[in-house]
Amino acid sequence: MIVSLLQGDIQEEYAAIDKDTEQLTDRQIDVDIPRCHQYDTLLSSRDGHCKFKRILKAWIGSHPALVYWQGLDSLCAPFLALNFNDEALALACLSTFISKYLHNFFLKDNSSIMQEYLAVFSQMIAFHEPALFNHLDSTAFNPELYAIPWFLTMFTHILPLHKIYYLWDTLLLGNCSFPLFVGVSILQHLRDDLLTFDFNECILMFSDMPDIDIQACIHDAVRAYLATPPSTYLRKHDHTYSPPTDVPPEALREPLSLDVLRQESCPHISAHDVIALCGLEYHALGYGGGARESGPTHSLRSPSSPLQRRAEVGRRRGKSGKGGRKGRKGVLVDIRSQEEFRAGHVPGSLSLPHQLAFQPDGSLTPSLPSSSLSSVRTSRVIIVVANKGKSGPEFARQLVRLRFPHVCVLHNGAAVLRSLGLLTALGEDP
Amino acid sequence: MAAQGKKEHLYKILVIGDLGTGKTSIIKRYVHQFFSPHYRATIGVDFALKVLNWDNSTTIRLQLWDIAGQERFGNMTRVYYKEAVGAFVVFDVTRLSTFEAVQMWKADLDNKVLLPNGKAIPAVLLANKCDLASEGFLGNINQLDDYCREKGFHAWFETSAKENIGIEEAARSLVAKILENDETIDHPQPDGDGIRVGEEDGRAPKKTKCC
Numbered sequence: 124m125i126v127s128l129l130q131g132d133i134q135e136e137y138a139a140i141d142k143d144t145e146q147l148t149d150r151q152i153d154v155d156i157p158r159c160h161q162y163d164t165l166l167s168s169r170d171g172h173c174k175f176k177r178i179l180k181a182w183i184g185s186h187p188a189l190v191y192w193q194g195l196d197s198l199c200a201p202f203l204a205l206n207f208n209d210e211a212l213a214l215a216c217l218s219t220f221i222s223k224y225l226h227n228f229f230l231k232d233n234s235s236i237m238q239e240y241l242a243v244f245s246q247m248i249a250f251h252e253p254a255l256f257n258h259l260d261s262t263a264f265n266p267e268l269y270a271i272p273w274f275l276t277m278f279t280h281i282l283p284l285h286k287i288y289y290l291w292d293t294l295l296l297g298n299c300s301f302p303l304f305v306g307v308s309i310l311q312h313l314r315d316d317l318l319t320f321d322f323n324e325c326i327l328m329f330s331d332m333p334d335i336d337i338q339a340c341i342h343d344a345v346r347a348y349l350a351t352p353p354s355t356y357l358r359k360h361d362h363t364y365s366p367p368t369d370v371p372p373e374a375l376r377e378p379l380s381l382d383v384l385r386q387e388s389c390p391h392i393s394a395h396d397v398i399a400l401c402g403l404e405y406h407a408l409g410y411g412g413g414a415r416e417s418g419p420t421h422s423l424r425s426p427s428s429p430l431q432r433r434a435e436v437g438r439r440r441g442k443s444g445k446g447g448r449k450g451r452k453g454v455l456v457d458i459r460s461q462e463e464f465r466a467g468h469v470p471g472s473l474s475l476p477h478q479l480a481f482q483p484d485g486s487l488t489p490s491l492p493s494s495s496l497s498s499v500r501t502s503r504v505i506i507v508v509a510n511k512g513k514s515g516p517e518f519a520r521q522l523v524r525l526r527f528p529h530v531c532v533l534h535n536g537a538a539v540l541r542s543l544g545l546l547t548a549l550g551e552d553p
Numbered sequence: 554m555a556a557q558g559k560k561e562h563l564y565k566i567l568v569i570g571d572l573g574t575g576k577t578s579i580i581k582r583y584v585h586q587f588f589s590p591h592y593r594a595t596i597g598v599d600f601a602l603k604v605l606n607w608d609n610s611t612t613i614r615l616q617l618w619d620i621a622g623q624e625r626f627g628n629m630t631r632v633y634y635k636e637a638v639g640a641f642v643v644f645d646v647t648r649l650s651t652f653e654a655v656q657m658w659k660a661d662l663d664n665k666v667l668l669p670n671g672k673a674i675p676a677v678l679l680a681n682k683c684d685l686a687s688e689g690f691l692g693n694i695n696q697l698d699d700y701c702r703e704k705g706f707h708a709w710f711e712t713s714a715k716e717n718i719g720i721e722e723a724a725r726s727l728v729a730k731i732l733e734n735d736e737t738i739d740h741p742q743p744d745g746d747g748i749r750v751g752e753e754d755g756r757a758p759k760k761t762k763c764c
Contacts, residue, residue, distance in 0.1 A: 151573075154572055154594075155594050159590065159593065159594070161591050192623065192626075193595075193621065193622075193623045193625075193626075194596045194627055196594070197594075229624065234628050234629060237629065265632075267597075267632055268633075271629065272596035276596065280593065280594075280596055298619055323616060325601055326600040326616075327602055329600075330601065330619075336629065413636070416561045428598045
């Protein structure tokens with residue numbers, strides 16, 4: 124009944140929108156529609172073209188602050204194909220989808236939104252695929268060269284309709300950052316080729332998107348998403364973000380500026396996520412929260428999202444296996460001097476002073492802590508703890524060069540741990 | 554490796570112009586000898602690579618950057634212009650507005666990229682879809698010659714991706730001009746400082762390789 128009520132409103136709204144008056148963008152729409160998913164018999168029909176144009180004009184008319192970007196047509200295509208005889212519903216779906224996943228991407232000047240999204244995407248590549256990140260970085264094959272159509276159209280420009288439906292069935296369960304991991308997963312599936320490709324071959328590959336196994340791709344995207352502490356992909360332009368309550372403010376982090384995002388290869392992580400990952404507790408200050416059993420929770424972003432719940436079910440069904448123990452998901456790498464480490468550090472963290480950590484050839488200097496680090500290289504999130512400045516990001520970058528996955532930098536460094544009362548002097552370890 | 558010094562060049566060429574003028578079609582025709590009326594729109598940038606055996610001693614690789622035609626993308630596509638050494642500016646002879654936009658595209662090009670000597674990169678004007686040409690639009694050809702001189706185009710050609718007209722000639726003309734520039738402009742030696750590993754095979758489009 125609710126649906127039918129909604130339906131009524133949608134129909135009325137749609138009927139009220141002006142879809143006929145000639146607009147400047149009509150010409151663009153006329154050029155774009157006849158080359159948008161035309162292998163589909165409905166979308167390529169004459170009737171389909173008329174409906175397509177009406178819906179696009181209705182969307183533009185009902186969103187005066189936003190504009191038609193090429194790609195909006197691709198984004199509209201699946202909704203039209205699925206609701207071919209209900210234009211109002213197709214428009215309502217399109218509008219809702221855009222406001223959730225592509226907030227402000229269709230502003231006339233969307234560059235800050237797009238560039239932030241791509242910069243965070245780049246950090247997620249470094250986080251999950253360090254070897255590939257190094258290769259793409261050294262060939263200067265940047266996301267700006269290939270990923271704009273991926274995200275601006277939520278993959279509708281590069282995938283055929285039947286794969287879009289498959290992908291979106293999962294995408295719709297996730298939040299507006301989940302598409303980043305779909306992007307990472309696409310790269311993972313092309314990794315073996317990409318690693319051997321030079322710049323020319325890379326750009327050619329993406330100009331004509333190879334056939335990808337979408338099912339496997341989605342599976343890996345969900346896995347990458349769940350393995351990523353939410354604060355690492357924090358974006359200023361994520362309109363859905365609301366910080367968790369009952370947490371000391373210094374344990375959270377604010378988004379980085381675009382310049383910093385671009386300079387630093389590795390993402391920052393909040394103390395809040397570190398506490399959850401490493402099984403620490405908020406000692407002082409009377410905050411009750413403490414760590415949760417399941418590590419950093421995506422509920423930070425969207426309280427028990429359907430994607431999260433589905434994954435939880437999968438996890439419970441799966442082997443109980445290792446890693447169940449609290450605090451076994453992250454390792455802190457303290458890169459301050461030995462004196463500073465002795466004076467106060469988080470128990471269990473590895474001391475690898477930056478000046479001594481690497482040999483001239485860039486490899487890790489052999490030591491007990493460095494072999495401990497190497498032994499957990501694929502099983503833990505590696506959190507670099509430094510003083511404020513460039514040291515932390517540089518250390519993290521070097522670990523990425525050495526192909527360590529899951530490397531991040533603690534936002535605001537050791538000072539945050541100190542203010543949260545988490546540092547202990549050597550000899551006082553509990 | 555041949556002792557007589559076979560030369561290999563890699564040139565980055567931009568293809569710009571209003572949306573729907575046939576940029577992608579021209580490239581597909583040139584590179585794949587193929588035409589379809591329904592290429593998808595270009596969002597951001599697409600690429601193609603064409604290898605030319607220019608003469609017995611010279612191989613040329615053209616890296617063709619197919620830039621999105623919607624002017625909104627202008628801000629985003631600035632980075633794509635870097636290190637280009639030539640450009641095609643395309644308009645559609647059946648639509649006057651796309652010809653009027655040519656000046657804007659040319660000015661935008663000169664604003665975003667220059668040769669190492671500070672001069673504008675050579676640009677060739679393509680009057681595309683000439684198989685559909687409506688009478689009177691182009692006026693007489695002398696006018697377009699004047700137009701090119703005035704606006705700083707190296708040359709212009711009538712083209713049709715559909716009928717395969719004029720594209721090879723236009724490309725030869727542009728490449729000849731690029732080669733001419735290449736011989737007169739000094740550029741850093743490939744083995745000089747600041748060339749990173751990995752540029753070897755595609756990063757530095759202006760480099761001349763002697764093997």
